[in-house]
Amino acid sequence: MPLALFDLDNTLLADDSDYLWGVFLVEKGLVDKQQYEAANQQFYAEYKAGKLDILAFLAFSLKPLSQHPVAQLNALHQEFMQRYILPVMTKKGKMQIQQHKAQGDTVIIITATNRFVTQPIANAFGADALIATEPAMQDGQYTGGVEGIPCFQQGKIARLNDWLAQTDHQLKDSWFYSDSHNDIPLLEKVTYPVAVDPDDSLKQLAIDKGWTITSFRE
Secondary structure (H helix, E strand, O other), rough: EEEEEEOOOHHHHHHOOHHHHHEEEEEOOOOOHHHHHHHHHHHHHHOOOOOOOOOHHHHHHHHHHHHOOOOHHHHHHHHHHHHHHHHOOOOHHHHHHHHHOOEEEEEEEEEEHHHHHHHHHHHOOOOOOOEEEEEEEEEEEEEEEOOOOOOOOOHHHHHHHHHHHHHHOOOOOOOEEEEHHHHHHOOOOEEEEEEOOOOHHHHHHHHHHHOOOEEOOO
């Protein structure tokens, strides 16, 4: 059956879950406000500019996971979902997912944001699978490291290819919805690329290539 791939942050969500998780940690007093807030904003700006050092960012963003028990993190995530994520889940994004599922398509959320942050969000959207950056664990505790290839830029293609090799799916008649120029490599791989509320670079490319441009925002 065809695949419908969706980016998460600023596509299905009208915000960035990785950035919002950092805001939440600052608010809860679990990280140093001044240092963490400044770094979080800097990394987010670099991401939008296409200049993000993904390994440096992951060293920063995954470190707090190593500093708290998993049970506490899971409880915090429930609060995070209610206060920060549910309000920014786009209704049109949900409808597009439901439309693909009604057609019998397999819906996959594919995101650079780590699985701890994104798995409950993918569940809330009703995705069939999640491909995300994997935070490393040892003895039931996050280590602060990353396992395997980060699911970012060309890494999204590598991680998707790994998933395809483990399943019976293929990219024939596939869709991919994304807002970001960081996802151009994967958008160029699928049958039906869709630019959703695209940044300027992606919007121009979509116009040049005749790709569909749409919005999930209200």
